[in-house]
Amino acid sequence: MAEAANVRQNLQNVPSIFEISAAETLDNLIYPALSKVFDYFGLRLDFKLWGQLHFREEFSPVVTWVLQYLYLRKRASSFGESFYGLQRTDTKTGEPLTRPQQFKSATLLTLLPYIERKLKARSAHHEETFSWESHLIKLFHIYNASRAVHTFLYLIKYSASHSPIFRALRLTLRYPREPPTEDKWTYIFLKMLEVLAFFLQFVQWWYSNDQRRKVGGTLQNPEPMPERQLPDEVKKTLPKQGECPVCLLRIQTPTACAVSGYVYCWKCIVTYLKEHGSCPVTDYPITLDDLVRIYET
Structure with a gap:
């Protein structure tokens, strides 16, 4: 009980679940928006590995990882978290991310949504799937249920982490104690990327299914x-x-x-x-x- 009370006391001035959800939504927007841009310009990896095995994939996951890692290195936060003024800190010490935590955070931010999106697409199109893919889909269901539990515990100020990934990395989201120290060109570059977020939102809206049906007759x-x-x-x-x-x-x-x-x-x-x-x-x-x-x- 004393430990729980201490956790509640340390969670008085923390971001709300709505700010965290908005940051996650912005992070999840990067990959599909970049995919549409790269599809428009025809930028894809396309080659045969061996025999009939054909590899055809886009650059979007790689660019997404680089973007996230850049923000984690410079501001200790993801693209969406930086946009809403949040910062990842160590749960116990309150210090910014270490180098291994930056790499793990960028990889998990990119890899998990990418794998889940691919598995759902293959299942929705009734493509031939392996048994391990079915097990992975079940694991993602378990992970999403665990996220819901962590979100509830965070909402009632009983947990310092709002997701199992943050709990495993021993991280939490906080408002930064002081503005990040950056050189002039880094600041300008990151600001341009944040402005680009509005463009990404516009691209996502333009290529949405509902909008495509509205303008399809004029094409x-x-x-x-x-x-x-x-x-x-x-x-x-x-x-x-x-x-x-x-x-x-x-x-x-x-x-x-x-x-x-x-x-x-x-x-x-x-x-x-x-x-x-x-x-x-x-x-x-x-x-x-x-x-x-x-x-x-």
Whole structure:
């Protein structure tokens, strides 16, 4: 009881759960916003490892980790926590992060949401999953339940940490005792990144599903890839109206690509997408979320 009373006394002037939640929301916004930007410019890692194993991934996780580590090094807080004036400190001593804690914090801030997002995407698209992936999804459910418990204990001022990750790293969020000491160029650079947060929010809003449905009717159908490089005998084999551009047969189970507007067979476009990650006609980057089944009435 005496220990619990001491914890309550030390938690009088601490950030509210609403500020912490807002900071976490801003941190979780970085990855999807960067993904949209990199997809727009076509920036991806794309190569074959061996045999039929194809590696195709984006730069977003790497850039997210670098950004988070930079803020943890300079301000002892993540991007979102710095934006709301919070700082990570040691639970017992109240000192800023050590170098190992900075590295662990940046890695966990980037890796855990990335893995959970990938697992949920594979499960939602009914892709073939391994048994260890199912176990990982269950572990994430347990972790989220543990977060809810820690949040409640923090809310009633019974715990110094609002999440199991902070408890494991022996960290807590506090208001900084004094403004961070930075050189002029570092200060300007970090301020520019904070201003960039509003741009990231705008990008996320613009590419949201609801907004895409609102403006989708005003978008022009993109032009296909140029045919001038194709021989005449190949041009004669191009698909006619009602034929799938992939298999060149009558379309079965018509499926439209929301990005380009072209229609394919469901099996053809899914198979092509898994290998190339782009529209077969326009070569625009697409995902399974961009495919829309067409039902005739």
